[in-house]
Structure formats: structure tokens, C-alpha cells
Amino acid sequence: MKKIKIIYTMTAPVSHIGQTASVGAYFNAIKTAWGEMPVITGNSVRGILRDYGAQELLDTYGVAVDKEVFNVLFSGGNISGATKNDVERAKFVRQHFPIVSLLGGGLGTMIMSGNVLSGFLYPICMESEELTHIPSEVSWHDLMDEIEFTRMDDSKDDKKSKYCENAEAENTAKASTQMRISVQYMAPGTRFVQEITLLGSATEMEEAALYSAIARWFATPTLGGMRAKGFGFFDADSEEISVTGGRIVMSDRVRDLIDKYHAFLQAEDFEETIKLLATDGGGKKNGKSTNKTTASDGNVG
Incomplete structure (x- = not known):
């Protein structure tokens, strides 16, 4: 098991809406043993990583996919029939789609567990010291x-x-x-800390897919909503990959992992392997093929 600790420093205001009332939108908050505390959910970061991982996959092959496969890649898919334990299909999906194996999802008749845990982003402040173990004099x-x-x-x-x-x-x-x-x-200057946990069951290629998605995210680093209004931009620091002022710095190990992942994608026969993500793993549904891929006219994602 590997933990990736990331400290985000907001360079713009950040909004992460938890509830609305009338014409007001309020920051997401949770109850803790030390009182109510604003947080950014780990699930939102998981969604960001899923989106960037899917974009990288489809940009590599220059294709668009049908709605069913699109949902698997960008939204985690869904269950559309009675679930079954299809060991061989799961094995092949994990082998050919590290980003899907990493994040998990519903593949029509099969639920695939992920190999990464995305923790909450806690603000670094006096109230969170017991959680973050980072001292602060700011409330x-x-x-x-x-x-x-x-x-x-x-x-x-x-x-x-x-x-x-x-x-x-x-x-x-x-x-x-x-x-x-x-x-x-x-406010800008607010710092958040998050732990992303890569489970022991994750493969080297899944770790590579994770860092590749993080690198793609850090190329335009934002959190929360209202990006079009200038919200959410940040710098981030971790042991092996960081971004400051839009400049990404990574360790040689992470760079090598990302290069391996890109080489892996280039070597795949995508037209064949994409069938694994359809409801029945590449067969037919209601008499119609569920795995058609088409060339993209423009940017995917």
C-alpha cells in the first residue's frame, strides 16, 4: 500500500458547493469531533482523475465511443442487468485498461472494485490539527x-x-x-491536505495510469466549481509530483512510469480491447453490437 500526500495551496478562491438555499450557495461541510468543518470531497478528485484518465485514453487512439463505454470511462458506468462474477472478463479488463482497474466501476453485468482510495481534502487550520497533524494558527x-x-x-x-x-x-x-x-x-492562500492511497493490489501500470492522470490534471490545475469565473486554481506539492505556477516537477521514477504507460497505450489494439467494456464484454445486446467505435471529428472529452 502506498500513500500519496498532496498539499494544495489555492491561488484563486475555491467554491465547492454542498447545499443551496434561495439564491445562496454554501461550501460543503462535514461534522467532526472538533466541530463542523469545510471540506472538498475526495470523490470530486476521484472524478477529476477519472475524466483526465479517460481523455488521455481516447486522445491516444483518436476515437469516440458509444454512450455505454463513454459512461464507463467518464462516470464509472452502471449496472444494467443481473450481476455475475465473470473472472476472465475482469482479468482482461484489468490487464488492458489500467485506469478502469484503478478507479473501478460498473461494467453492465459486473462490478469492478478499484485499487485507489481518494481521501477528503481538509483545510489546514487550527480546527483540523487533530486530523491533519499539521500545526496552524489560522481558523x-x-x-x-x-x-x-x-x-x-x-x-x-x-x-x-x-x-x-x-x-x-x-x-x-x-x-x-x-x-x-x-x-x-x-480564500486564495487556503491550504488543503489530502491522502490518495494506492492499494497493495494495484499493479505498476495502474500506478503509472494514476500519475499520468495527475500530470494531465496539473497541466490545468483546478478544484471545485466556477472555473470559468476564475475560481479553483491551485499549486500542489507532493513527494514525487508537484505543480507551481503551472510548472510541473516530477521525480525520475514518476516520469519513467508515465513513459511506460504511454508506451503501453500505444501498443494496445484498442478496437479489440474496447469490446471488454461493453455490457456483455463484446457480444451483442438486444441483437445490436454494443462495442462500435467511430473516428472523432474533434477533441474528445
């Missing part, structure tokens, strides 16, 4: 604030309305949809 209360946004109804802007068909009639018929919304965020 999370001093790092939390709210910001308001206005959602404008641009069709009622006289400089823009000329670009909207029947703008005058629309303005007469409808009230303005302008709205004020409030979002709770944690």
Missing part, C-alpha cells in the same frame, strides 16, 4: 467569505438587444431575468 472561519454575482438579462441591454430577434416584443412580454446570487468560497 477556517477567517478563510471563508461570500461573494455576490449578478446574472444579467442581456436582451434588455440596449447595446446588445439589436442582436436578439424580436427583442422589443420579448422585452414587453417578459420581466427581466436579472438575478443576484451569493456564493460561499475559501
Whole structure:
């Protein structure tokens, strides 16, 4: 078992919505023995790694896949029939799709357990010292604030309305949809700590797939929501891979693992192996093939 400890330092405000009320959106929080505490869920990071792992896989082969396989790669799939213990199919999926084996998921009639655990991201603060074992003189209360946004109804802007068909009639018929919304965020400079645990059952190629997904994520490092509004950017530090100001630094070991993973992907016969991710492992469903792949016209993912 291997633990990867990552410390994230926010270089922009970060929003991670846990609940909403009226026009307010509030940061996710959990109850602890030391009181309520804001957190970023480990599952959100797991989803990020799954997305970047899937993008890398499909970008390598330059293909698009059907909805069923797309869901397996990007969302963890689902169960669409009675489950069965298909040892041979599981063995082949783990062999040919390290990123799927690493993160697990539902493959139609089979549930595949993952080999990585993604822990919560706890803020480094006075209240979390018992959890993080990192001393701090800052309370999370001093790092939390709210910001308001206005959602404008641009069709009622006289400089823009000329670009909207029947703008005058629309303005007469409808009230303005302008709205004020409030979002709770944690401040730039807030630090979070997370442990990602690679289980002992994980193979070298699964560890390589993990680091490859992290490297792809760190190329545009964001957490939480509202990235289009400038939220969520961070620097990150860990023992073997870090990013500061957009510059990624990794150990020779991690670089070699990523190179091995890329070579592994290039050597695969994707048209054949992709059949393993269909509901019945490459057969037919309702008389129709479930494993068709098509060339992509543009960027995948």
C-alpha cells in the first residue's frame, strides 16, 4: 500500500458547493469531533482523475465511443442487468485498461472494485490539527467569505438587444431575468491536505495510469466549481509530483512510469480491447453490437 500526500495551496478562491438555499450557495461541510468543518470531497478528485484518465485514453487512439463505454470511462458506468462474477472478463479488463482497474466501476453485468482510495481534502487550520497533524494558527472561519454575482438579462441591454430577434416584443412580454446570487468560497492562500492511497493490489501500470492522470490534471490545475469565473486554481506539492505556477516537477521514477504507460497505450489494439467494456464484454445486446467505435471529428472529452 502506498500513500500519496498532496498539499494544495489555492491561488484563486475555491467554491465547492454542498447545499443551496434561495439564491445562496454554501461550501460543503462535514461534522467532526472538533466541530463542523469545510471540506472538498475526495470523490470530486476521484472524478477529476477519472475524466483526465479517460481523455488521455481516447486522445491516444483518436476515437469516440458509444454512450455505454463513454459512461464507463467518464462516470464509472452502471449496472444494467443481473450481476455475475465473470473472472476472465475482469482479468482482461484489468490487464488492458489500467485506469478502469484503478478507479473501478460498473461494467453492465459486473462490478469492478478499484485499487485507489481518494481521501477528503481538509483545510489546514487550527480546527483540523487533530486530523491533519499539521500545526496552524489560522481558523477556517477567517478563510471563508461570500461573494455576490449578478446574472444579467442581456436582451434588455440596449447595446446588445439589436442582436436578439424580436427583442422589443420579448422585452414587453417578459420581466427581466436579472438575478443576484451569493456564493460561499475559501480564500486564495487556503491550504488543503489530502491522502490518495494506492492499494497493495494495484499493479505498476495502474500506478503509472494514476500519475499520468495527475500530470494531465496539473497541466490545468483546478478544484471545485466556477472555473470559468476564475475560481479553483491551485499549486500542489507532493513527494514525487508537484505543480507551481503551472510548472510541473516530477521525480525520475514518476516520469519513467508515465513513459511506460504511454508506451503501453500505444501498443494496445484498442478496437479489440474496447469490446471488454461493453455490457456483455463484446457480444451483442438486444441483437445490436454494443462495442462500435467511430473516428472523432474533434477533441474528445
